[in-house]
Amino acid sequence: MSESTSQATAVPMLALNNGVRIPQLGFGVFQIPPEDTRVAVGEALAAGYRHIDTAAAYRNEAGVGAALAESAIPREEIFVTTKLRNGEQGSPRAAFEASRKALGLDVIxxxxxxxxxxxxxxxxxxxxxxxxxxxxxxxxxxGVSNFLSGHLDTLLAGASVVPAVNQIEAHPTFHQAALADKSRSHGIAVEAYSPLGQGRDLDSPVVTELAAKYSVTPAQVVLAWHLGIGNIVIPKSATPARIRENLAAASLSLAPEELERISALESGQRIGADPAVAAFTQM
Incomplete structure (x- = not known):
């Protein structure tokens, strides 16, 4: 996977398996209320983010679209991700068109x-x-999200296009290294959601020690760890100062042994739903 750096944001850019380039550090809008999304995304764009991650299930695509429409940033400089709801797997075309309309975009x-x-x-x-x-x-x-090893095997057996991304729960205490390695072995980039363990991983002594060493926040250390091990990462915040703070993690580079110390925090404890059995419709 080739890398370069965007001059506009100083965020590393990764080349996906089809050559499309994605900013490695993006802005997630999961659990941001629809009425607050336009302002939050506007803050993120103003701070320098050029990658916005939403989903039909979050019910805030229209807010993302409103912020994009208000921005003076050229469309080709902003990378937008959205997702197919579980209850619409039988009608992806209609679901996609609804997302495209809500976002106000011709191409996602x-x-x-x-x-x-x-x-x-x-x-x-x-x-x-x-x-x-x-x-x-x-x-x-x-691409796909929350696909475990067996799901990837089943999908790839009949696929004409290999997924570009597998977006999974990943943070220091649950980074699913085997699944990440398998995804990458097929040329599938790994994207981390809940990258801070919903805040639970920020009090680790290793993380706080490194934060003190580099005069940064624990969140910046964890985000730098994600970037250092090759994950695409999409932290979420509706607080302007925190939005800027998260983006600044792109300027922090951890040593290989420091990355290994954080990776050693793996506990096997998932926070979110188990994709092997999750069956909610998101409707």
Missing amino acids: DLYLIHWPVPSQGLYTQAWKELEALYSQGLVRAI
């Missing part, structure tokens, strides 16, 4: 299947529809 940069929901048995069928959207130029890259 990255479209993901949000969860495999294996009990539905629809994700391979949905993937074929995403492949069609991709072939028609309506989306620049397609």
